Amino acid sequence: MTDKWKVTAGGRVARTSFDIVHFTDGPLNYGPVGPGGAFESETPFTPKLSTSYSPDNNNLFYFTYAKGIASVVQMHRSPAIARLA
Numbered sequence: 001m002t003d004k005w006k007v008t009a010g011g012r013v014a015r016t017s018f019d020i021v022h023f024t025d026g027p028l029n030y031g032p033v034g035p036g037g038a039f040e041s042e043t044p045f046t047p048k049l050s051t052s053y054s055p056d057n058n059n060l061f062y063f064t065y066a067k068g069i070a071s072v073v074q075m076h077r078s079p080a081i082a083r084l085a
Contacts, residue, residue, distance in 0.1 A: 004054055004055060005051070006051065006054075007050070008050040009048070009049050009050075010048050011046060011048060012045070012046050013045050014044055014069070015041075016042055016043075016044075017040065017042070018038075018039070019038075020037050020038050021036070046066070046068060046069055047065075047067055048064070050063065
């Protein structure tokens with residue numbers, strides 16, 4: 001834009017997936033369960049936009065917007081564990 005104003009825009013595309021097969025048993029897991037499993041995949045896009053203003057060599061003011069992701073791996077739990085929660 002100018003020497004004092006700057007704008008930066010960008011983004012990231014990620015590919016993530018997981019495949020789980022689990023077996024559970026025992027008194028803390030409410031008896032035998034399984035085999036169970038899950039498969040998930042996603043391709044999230046995370047944007048970023050930043051602007052800065054530097055009125056002189058000693059001052060810089062900036063604003064940044066960015067979106068993060070929570071992986072599908074973090075959002076899934078074993079059904080046996082979910083019953084305890």
